[in-house]
Amino acid sequence: MQQQRAKTNLNPISSPHKEDLELDRSLTGYDYELPQELIAQNPVVPRDHSKLLVVNAQDTGIKVEPRHCIFRSLPEQLKSGDLLVMNNTKVYPARLYGRKSTGAEIEVLLLEERQHNCWLALVKPGKRFTRGAKIIFEAKANSSSSPSSLTATVLETDEATGGRLLQFNLPEGMSLVQMLDVFGEVPLPPYITASDAQGAQYQTVYAKVPGAVAAPTAGLHFTPELLQRLGDHGIHQAFVTLHVGVGTFRPVEVEDVKTHKMHEEWISVPSSTVEQIRATQASGGRIVAVGTTVARALEGAAAKGELQPFSGKTDLFIYPGYQWRVVDGLITNFHLPRSSLLMLVSALIGRQRLLNIYQQAISSQYRFYSFGDAMLILPEARTLNSEQ
Template identity: 40%
Template sequence: MKIRDFSFDLPDELIAQYPPEERGTSNLMVLDPRTGTVSHKNMQDFPDLIDENTLVVFNNSKVRKARLFGFSEETGGKVEFFLLEKISGKAWKAMVSKAKRQKVGKKYNFPGSLNGRITEEGGTNIRTVEFDRDIDDDYLDEFAHIPLPPYIKREDELMDSSRYQSVFSEITGSVAAPTASLHFTEGLIHRIKATGADVAYVTLHVGLGTFAPVRTENLLDHEMHKEEFYVSDETAEKVESAVKKGKKILAVGTTSIRTLESAWQNGELKRGTQYTDLFIYPGYKFKIVNQIFTNFHTPESTLLVLVSAFAGKEFIERAYKEAVEKKYRFFSYGDAMFIKENR
């Protein structure tokens, strides 16, 4: 299985650079794998497509302002530190720009009278940076930037601080948004509950594992990075009850899918903090997720591979081709797809 088999042609003008003017108004493509049919709706139609026999599971992780710019004490050059993971009170793992120049021992000045130095190299562009004091989310909210993905060809703006978060984001820890959640408003969630459907929340902090490119020609040689997730007692009880009653488990976003599929063990949803490096590709047998709400994903990505595993590679290829023809908006700020149960 080759990663190039999951490629497609996408005109640049279809890559959404901004969210829709109003949240919850995006186009919605509806796929029915059992009949092979595709229909075209709007997000406002979504609550009408589900019923009381459904549990909708969201990821409530909140995006951290993770892009921090420092200036080299030696040259004065500007360097971007994309903060990936807090290692200790003062030390962070980060992706750095101009990586070949960022060596162990180099020192930097950051906004807010913060200083730091590189203490370790790890991987092509990964460094450990130790600051001279503990930095928290309050500091990052003031001085750092929203980590918009590289295919959004602009600097982050004030509105991104709210629009690149879901309305139910709660627990800070992601370095990229679980973007399927961005489509939902409080009004849409209220209408979902009004159908008799129930909702539940898991927390998976989006890291390199979700968005790291596949660099191996053979798909199965790709290794996922571990990502942290958390399942509460309340959510576990809701999921276990829904499965026992034969209800549909509708996962919003690939992060929710991977969380549920990783935590489901021996007929139960394992509680607490856990880690997953689950890679879902064609041939994978889904344990409990039987409906998916998702965005349109980048070519040759693990996310596109995942939805292809669920709905069928040929069906997804046809749907994406139709999306291009009908000028759907793609990627993080783009339109949405609802895939009904495949069995």
């Protein structure tokens, strides 16, 4: 596959309701209130015992309530011949804690390696952290690795992310990636403040390709046993890679969402997955994306009109009015207000309808965000032409 760059490809459609259309494009239209106690701090054990809210008809969330299930019932919710597409990215220990030469504590979240041992990172606190500043990192306790400390120097500020380019000083022939298990930690999202979760619980059981700073959380509900049962039911599996970065979790900060610029994220849609998708479609099966990252990867690879093998970066931003090219159904967690993820799911079933479903989930005490419960949007539940 050639390295390419997938660009945003939106085809807005007309809406019969001007007020709804305006809210679809307005940040305010994606607000909702969530009780603090519904923000999940720990994952359910076993993973597949989380709740599953099933959106299974076009009037779900409008005239009827969603169906309430357990995630392990997923094989019974899908059909033989369907294809689940999953994101096999792996979260690396991207959070580092260091100190300045003055002794002040610094927190660093690595985003991506730009050159050898030169990383784009978010730095907290970042104010006055200017070019030439140095950070010292110590190896974690009980580590006998060499070196026992690292130094990074700020090269410049990255205007697009507000982050810093950090040059890590390592002995010749060594890379920071090799040292992350010694110096870094798997980064949990900031709204998880009181968790007993182990690092492995913030990885999917099929995580394979290191490079993400956050987990593709819809996949956290799967167990090896559930994957086997899905296969026994004739529900096949394929994989893509999207290295979750700042583009996924960066908040939308402009009221007119059309002007929001997504940060690029690296994706790989291999030819084997494209072939599986085409074969599934030809035999009448449905394509169900496991997570918004998979939806974005597949649609990004089809940005020119037809799904093709793709390796490169995408800045695709999906919100209501988007014309879907590949994805039929979606498994997803419950997302933050005003987030691009909420907008992507709204593009599948309609913004107001999604907010109605969220209110029903809140009333039923569903757990929200990364360690929370899941929602299955079946193909028959999609709003015709993505209209509300």
